[in-house]
Amino acid sequence: MTAWVTVGTSLEDSRKAIELAGQYENLYAAVGIHPHDAKAADSRALEELRGLARQEKVVAIGETGLDFHYNFSQQPDQKRVFEAHLEIAREIGLPAVIHSREAFDETMEILDRCGGGLKGVVFHCFSGSAEQAHMVLDRGYFVSFTGVVTFKNAEVTRQAAQAVPLDRLMIETDCPYMSPEPVRSRKPNEPALMLHTAQFLAQLKGIGVDALAAATTQTATDFFGLSEPEMP
Numbered sequence: 001m002t003a004w005v006t007v008g009t010s011l012e013d014s015r016k017a018i019e020l021a022g023q024y025e026n027l028y029a030a031v032g033i034h035p036h037d038a039k040a041a042d043s044r045a046l047e048e049l050r051g052l053a054r055q056e057k058v059v060a061i062g063e064t065g066l067d068f069h070y071n072f073s074q075q076p077d078q079k080r081v082f083e084a085h086l087e088i089a090r091e092i093g094l095p096a097v098i099h100s101r102e103a104f105d106e107t108m109e110i111l112d113r114c115g116g117g118l119k120g121v122v123f124h125c126f127s128g129s130a131e132q133a134h135m136v137l138d139r140g141y142f143v144s145f146t147g148v149v150t151f152k153n154a155e156v157t158r159q160a161a162q163a164v165p166l167d168r169l170m171i172e173t174d175c176p177y178m179s180p181e182p183v184r185s186r187k188p189n190e191p192a193l194m195l196h197t198a199q200f201l202a203q204l205k206g207i208g209v210d211a212l213a214a215a216t217t218q219t220a221t222d223f224f225g226l227s228e229p230e231m232p
């Protein structure tokens with residue numbers, strides 16, 4: 001099957017994601033408030049998110065997590081909102097899409113403390129080390145790679161990708177960011193360019209691109225609980 005999950009990063013984005021998912025059979029939505037905007041996520045906003053999460057075709061909560069690179073929101077706010085997202089995910093029975101940047105230890109601490117009973121967890125746009133990937137895998141979580149894995153200076157991320165078995169590995173765009181090589185400097189990212197990431201990862205793992213595509217599709221389909229389209 002062919003399907004996409006479009007990911008929200010704010011209430012407005014999340015509403016748009018749901019609206020789009022309603023228009024296309026194979027498009028699904030994730031809803032969340034990005035850690036960058038955690039400062040604005042008061043109890044009313046989180047209540048609205050809870051409502052959006054219950055809508056049809058919403059298959060995950062996210063992006064949620066911690067970003068200590070930019071610190072656009074204070075760290076206590078980021079932690080509060082991350083924990084609230086995990087609570088909503090557990091309550092509704094949806095997996096969580098995690099954004100973690102320069103905050104790996106703190107992200108794991110919150111997941112260890114608040115992540116029990118979650119349907120699933122995926123670290124999106126993973127750029128950590130193989131050791132960190134193992135810590136994620138040990139907890140039964142999943143790892144998703146973007147065009148970053150193709151970047152010349154991303155040897156650490158490549159070692160992480162080697163460490164992740166295909167039944168725990170997904171690929172994504174993170175578009176419009178993270179365009180893969182060889183088009184990195186030429187084009188904003190879009191789903192069509194994910195072929196470059198897939199080809200690169202297939203070569204890294206020593207398998208054909210079709211095998212990699214089939215495996216990552218199966219992993220993502222199971223993780224997000226995407227239903228097979230009905231036969232006409």
Ligand SMILES: [Zn+2]
Pocket residue numbers: 063099100124125
């Ligand atoms: Zn992200």
